[in-house]
Amino acid sequence: MADVEEFVESAGLYFERLGLSRTAGRVMGCLLADTGEAADAPGLCERLGVAKSSMSVALNQLEQGGLIERYRPPRARRDHYRLTDDVFGRAFRAKMAEFAAFTALAEQGLDAVGDHPVARARLENMRDMYAFMAREFPKLLDRWDTERTDAHRPGGSD
Amino acid sequence: MADVEEFVESAGLYFERLGLSRTAGRVMGCLLADTGEAADAPGLCERLGVAKSSMSVALNQLEQGGLIERYRPPRARRDHYRLTDDVFGRAFRAKMAEFAAFTALAEQGLDAVGDHPVARARLENMRDMYAFMAREFPKLLDRWDTERTDAHRPGGSD
DNA sequence: CTAATTGTTCGGAACATTCCGAACAAGATA
DNA sequence: TATCTTGTTCGGAATGTTCCGAACAATTAG
Numbered sequence: 001m002a003d004v005e006e007f008v009e010s011a012g013l014y015f016e017r018l019g020l021s022r023t024a025g026r027v028m029g030c031l032l033a034d035t036g037e038a039a040d041a042p043g044l045c046e047r048l049g050v051a052k053s054s055m056s057v058a059l060n061q062l063e064q065g066g067l068i069e070r071y072r073p074p075r076a077r078r079d080h081y082r083l084t085d086d087v088f089g090r091a092f093r094a095k096m097a098e099f100a101a102f103t104a105l106a107e108q109g110l111d112a113v114g115d116h117p118v119a120r121a122r123l124e125n126m127r128d129m130y131a132f133m134a135r136e137f138p139k140l141l142d143r144w145d146t147e148r149t150d151a152h153r154p155g156g157s158d
Numbered sequence: 159m160a161d162v163e164e165f166v167e168s169a170g171l172y173f174e175r176l177g178l179s180r181t182a183g184r185v186m187g188c189l190l191a192d193t194g195e196a197a198d199a200p201g202l203c204e205r206l207g208v209a210k211s212s213m214s215v216a217l218n219q220l221e222q223g224g225l226i227e228r229y230r231p232p233r234a235r236r237d238h239y240r241l242t243d244d245v246f247g248r249a250f251r252a253k254m255a256e257f258a259a260f261t262a263l264a265e266q267g268l269d270a271v272g273d274h275p276v277a278r279a280r281l282e283n284m285r286d287m288y289a290f291m292a293r294e295f296p297k298l299l300d301r302w303d304t305e306r307t308d309a310h311r312p313g314g315s316d
Numbered sequence: 317c318t319a320a321t322t323g324t325t326c327g328g329a330a331c332a333t334t335c336c337g338a339a340c341a342a343g344a345t346a
Numbered sequence: 347t348a349t350c351t352t353g354t355t356c357g358g359a360a361t362g363t364t365c366c367g368a369a370c371a372a373t374t375a376g
Contacts, residue, residue, distance in 0.1 A: 007263075007270040014263050017256075019175070021334065032280060033271050041353075051336045056354055077344070078352060083280065088287050095253070098175075105165075105172050112165040113191050122190060122241065125306075129246050132302050140298065144290050148283075179364065199323075209366045214324060235374070236322060 004033050008048075018091070020065075023050050024058040031068065031083050039081050066090045092141055099134035103127055162191050166206075176249070178223075181208050182216040189226060189241050198236045224248045250299055257292035261285055 011029025012022050020028070026048050031039055045055050059081060062068040067087050070079040084090060106127035113119040169187025170180050178186070184206050189197055203213045217239060220226040225245050228237045242248060264285035271277040 002266055002270045004270045007267045010263055010266055014259060017177070023335080029267075032284070033267055033277055052352090053337075053354080053356095054335055057335090060354085088284055092291070101172060105168055108160055108168055109165045109187075109191055112160045112162045119191055126190070126246055128306070129302060132305075133250070133298070136298055136301075140291070140294055143294075144287060147290075148286070181365080210322090211324080211326090211367075212365055215365090218324085 007033055021058060021061065023048065023054055024061050027055075027058055027062060027081075028067065028083075031081065040078050041081075042078070044081075065094070089141060089145075092137070096134055096137050099130045099137065103130040103134060106130065165191055178219065179216060181206065181212055182219050185213075185216055185220060185239075186225065186241075189239065197239050199239075200236070202239075223252070247299060247303075250295070254292055254295050257288050257295065261288040261292060264288065 008026050008029035011032065012026035015025030015028050016022050018025075027044060030044060030047060041052060041055050041059065044059075045052050048055075050058075059068070059070070062081075063070060066084060067090060068081050069084055070081050072079055106123050109123040110120060110127065113123065166184050166187035169190065170184035173183030173186050174180050176183075185202055188202060188205060199210060199213050199217065202208075202217075203210050206213075208216075217226070217228070220239075221228060224242060225248060226239050227242050228239050230237055264281050267281040268278060268285065271281065
C-alpha cells in the first residue's frame with residue numbers, strides 16, 4: 001500500500017503539468033487526501049515544508065483558478081481551505097477555455113493566410129474541430145452529472 | 159487583416175501552453191499557415207531565425223509527438239516536414255492520456271488514504287469522473303469524424 | 317575515395333520561473 | 347491604543363529550461 005506522502009508528491013507532479021506550480025499541486029494532493037475540513041495555511045506550510053509566502057501565492061493561485069475556496073469558521077482567526085465542490089468540473093471547464101482559444105487561433109490563421117486553398121482547408125478543419133469540442137464537451141459534463149446523480153440516488157429527485 | 163508572422167507567434171504561445179517548446183509551437187504555426195508542401199529545416203531556420211540545432215530538437219519533438227511527419231521527396235537530399243493528417247485528433251488523444259493519468263493518480267490516492275470515508279468519497283468521485291472522460295472522449299472524436307465525413311460527402315460512402 | 321551537405325549531439329550561456337526570507341498591511345484581542 | 351497573529355508583497359538566490367554555436371556522424375555527388 002502506497003504512502004500518503006508519495007501520493008502528495010505525485011499530485012504535485014501531475015498538477016504541475018496542468019500549469020500549476022509544484023507547491024500548488026502538492027496542496028491539491030493534501031486537500032484530496034486529508035480530511036480536508038481543517039486545512040489552514042500554517043498546517044500546510046508545516047506539512048509541505050514551504051515558506052508561508054510560497055503558500056500564500058499557491059493558495060491564491062488555486063483560489064483564483066476556482067479549484068479551492070477559503071472559508072473562515074466562526075470565531076476562527078485564520079482562513080481554512082477546502083476543495084471546491086466540483087473541482088474537476090472546473091478543471092474540465094478550464095480545458096474548454098483552451099478549446100475556445102484554439103478555435104480563435106485558427107480564425108486568426110484564416111484571417112492571415114488569405115485565400116490559399118490548402119492552408120485554408122487545414123485551418124478550417126482545425127477551427128471546426130475545436131469548435132465542435134467546445135460545443136460538445138459541456139454536454140459530456142452534463143451527462144456525467146446526471147449519470148452520477150442517478151447512480152447515487154436511484155429513482156430519487158432532489 | 160492580421161499578418162502571418164503574428165499568427166506564427168501566436169501559435170508559438172498557444173502550443174507552448176500545451177507542453178511544447180516555443181520554437182516547436184512556431185514551427186506548428188508555419189506548417190499551419192504555409193502551403194506546407196515544401197517546408198524543410200533550413201527554410202524554417204531562416205524563417206524563424208533559430209539555430210539549426212534548435213530546429214533539429216524541435217522537429218524531433220514534434221515528430222515523436224506524432225504532430226508532424228518527415229518525408230523525403232525522390233532525389234531530394236533534405237527531409238521535408240508536414241503536419242500529420244489528423245494532427246488535432248492526435249492532440250486530443252494526448253489529452254486522453256492525461257485523463258488516464260489522473261484516473262491512476264486517484265487510484266494511488268485511494269490506495270493511500272485507507273478507509274477515511276470523506277477522502278475516499280472525494281477520490282472515488284475523481285477517479286470515476288476521469289474514467290468517464292477517458293471512456294467517452296474517444297466517442298466524441300469518432301462522432302466528429304463521422305459528422306465531418308457526412309458534411310463533406312453527403313450521401314456518399316467511401 | 318574525397319568533398320560537401322544534412323542532421324544530431326553536447327557544453328555553456330541566457331532566460332524565465334519558483335521559492336525563500338524579510339518587510340509590510342490588516343484585523344482581532346486585551 | 348498597543349500587541350499579537352494572519353496574510354500579502356518584494357528582492358534576491360536557486361533551480362530548471364531553452365537556445366545557440368561547435369563538434370560529430372551519415373549520406374550523396376563527383
